Amino acid sequence: MRxxxxxxxxxxxxVSPDGRVRLEDEDWSAPTLQEQRAIIYAAxxxxxxxxxxxxxxxxxxxxxxx
Numbered sequence: 001m002r003x004x005x006x007x008x009x010x011x012x013x014x015v016s017p018d019g020r021v022r023l024e025d026e027d028w029s030a031p032t033l034q035e036q037r038a039i040i041y042a043a044x045x046x047x048x049x050x051x052x053x054x055x056x057x058x059x060x061x062x063x064x065x066x
Contacts, residue, residue, distance in 0.1 A: 001013060003043060007038040010023045010026075012039060019031075021039065
């Protein structure tokens, strides 16, 4: 996983089941409440962008040739 979190100017590369995160070139840490909110916001923005991409591509998909 790679998620750029703009407010933190950091790239999230992994998350553990217990909520700890690993940022690029850093060790595992428990994010602060502010960091959690920034990560969640960035993830939701990425989901929205990817959903839009999928919708556009599916709308304009060329049917397979027979």
